[in-house]
Amino acid sequence: MNDYSVLSLDQATNCGFALGKGGKILERGVIISDKDGFDFIISDIKQQVVSLISKYNPVLVTIEEVHYNPLTGSTVFGKLKKMQGVLINHFIENEILYEIIKPSQWQGKQGEYFVGKEKKKQSLAKAIELFNDKNMNENTADAIWMCRYAMKNIKIEQKCWQNFSNVL
Numbered sequence: 744m745n746d747y748s749v750l751s752l753d754q755a756t757n758c759g760f761a762l763g764k765g766g767k768i769l770e771r772g773v774i775i776s777d778k779d780g781f782d783f784i785i786s787d788i789k790q791q792v793v794s795l796i797s798k799y800n801p802v803l804v805t806i807e808e809v810h811y812n813p814l815t816g817s818t819v820f821g822k823l824k825k826m827q828g829v830l831i832n833h834f835i836e837n838e839i840l841y842e843i844i845k846p847s848q849w850q851g852k853q854g855e856y857f858v859g860k861e862k863k864k865q866s867l868a869k870a871i872e873l874f875n876d877k878n879m880n881e882n883t884a885d886a887i888w889m890c891r892y893a894m895k896n897i898k899i900e901q902k903c904w905q906n907f908s909n910v911l
Contacts, residue, residue, distance in 0.1 A: 747899060750801035751890035754826050758788050759882030761890040762799050768890060770799070771874065773883050785826045789833060796839065804841045805893045806830060807885065842897055849892035
């Protein structure tokens with residue numbers, strides 16, 4: 744288990760986040776924007792992410808890779824990719840160590856809670872049970888599981904982040 748802090752983001756218009764260290768989730772929640780227009784929502788969410796990073800000073804930030812879903816279509820995919828690009832740009836400009844995690848990476852490491860068609864319901868139900876939080880949404884639950892995956896599986900010392908050597 745890694746002993747550095749990780750901030751995980753499941754980007755969406757209601758962006759789930761989880762902060763963990765030493766195998767424990769220390770903080771979790773959802774970033775919600777009250778802005779109109781997706782570009783303004785992205786800007787607002789980015790500013791709230793910047794505030795979280797300033798508050799918690801994580802060693803690593805993880806974000807979920809955006810994937811195309813035929814049910815939501817190319818418009819939603821394009822908007823989420825735009826949000827991902829804005830966040831990555833911020834991380835690079837500010838020398839924040841980050842990792843993009845594919846859903847299949849963290850879902851495949853969680854065991855029985857993420858199998859078959861019911862995986863979203865199962866992952867949310869398990870997160871609600873673990874944290875005794877009936878108001879939790881799917882994005883926060885996903886951020887929690889992604890953060891737990893990152894704490895167990897991402898080895899910062901093995902990364903070759905030439906431009907980010909001062910972060911470690």
